[in-house]
Amino acid sequence: MPVETEQTTAAVQSVALPAAKRGFKLPANWRNGAEAIVMPVAAVTVALALFGVFCTLQGANAFSVYAAINRAAFGSWYSFQNTLLRAAPLMLAALCTALPARLGYVVIGNEGALVVGGLGAVAAGLLVATWPPLLVLTAMAVTGMICGGLWIATVGALKYYRGVNETISSLLMNYIGIALLKYLVNGPMKDPSSLNKPSSYPIADENMLQPIPGTNIHWGLAYGIVACLIAWFLMEHTTFGFKAKVIGGNIRAARIAGLSVGAISLITCFLGGAAAGLAGMVEVAAVHGRANESLNAFYGYSSILVAFVARQHGFATILVATLLGGILASGGILQRNFQLPDATILVFQGLVFLVILFSDSLYGKFRIFQEQKA
Secondary structure (H helix, E strand, O other): OOHHHHHHHHHHHHHHOOHHHHOOOOOHHHHHHHHHHHHHHHHHHHHHHHHHHHHHHOOOOHHHHHHHHHHHHHOOHHHHHHHHHHHHHHHHHHHHHHHHHOOOOOOOOHHHHHHHHHHHHHHHHHHOOOOOHHHHHHHHHHHHHHHHHHHHHHHHHHHHHHOOOHHHHHHHHHHHHHHHHHHHHHOOOEOOOOOOOOEEOOOOHHHOOOEOOOOOOEOHHHHHHHHHHHHHHHHHHOHHHHHHHHHHHOHHHHHHOOOOHHHHHHHHHHHHHHHHHHHHHHHHHHHHOOOEHHHOOOHHHHHHHHHHHOOOOHHHHHHHHHHHHHHHHOHHHHHHHHOOOOOHHHHHHHHHHHHHHHHHOOOOOOHHHOOOOO
16 A cells, blocks of 8 residues: 555544543643633632532521622622722732742741831831822832832741741741730820720821722732732743743752852842742721731732732732732621521632642643643
């Protein structure tokens, strides 16, 4: 038989082969993106099912709970504004975990960086209180970012120069930051008039971060969106982001290639901490008006979950932070309408976190997302 005839016969047989036997494969250029979307969505779906079981065991109808969460988070413009108010600090603080993750670091010092950034912002706002409002806010933002950035850069330095585990050190730095907050608002920064709830001296009303016109949403939301987009562009479309990925993939190869591993690591950690510090500034300048224990509102801890669900992707962080912000906004209605425990939302966050961590072990295991073999 001629060679051309044999090749034609083989081609026809391959086309005629049943699809079930060949197995369905996604196009190569869709594979990674599809997996990055499908896996987190599937993980959150499983977490929702487990949360429904928890609610049922507590005597509440799971579907009624889901409906209540949807109404409280997205059911009206007023509800959606509350959601966005909570999403703003989550977007910023999530970058504290997302950016160092490109280096292979698991940093969870978001709460400490947020608190320290808020303290620095208050100190700057009080120090330059006589300046024009725009300059005061700028000084608060810059100081908050520097404080938060140096806080997490310290974690990066301990990791790079001394080999200290970044997860443990950043967790302990949270406790140090919270202890520093309590010390300062009960001591050197205390306003004598704040009796029942020790606080710093207040920031003048004209120096507060104002709402976006026509809404109840402060400009911190814009800060969060812009910061996430900048982080996305930096890590996905610049040589700096590529260098960070190389370091995270193989630090030995990065050194052989001549990359400044130490400098890139410290800068990346600084940028992540600066974003969390800006979140602290936003909470002080737009919500509390002063530093007190309310600054430790656990946004930093919740933002760790945002970073993991978003797979450390800047654009996805915006969407996930909005979703989690809505869930946080629904905590009160679950307690009032269904007599569920006050920590119900924390249970849901914990379930999502556990399922997301488990799903990490499944990446690349499903045939539909694997490379086609000849």
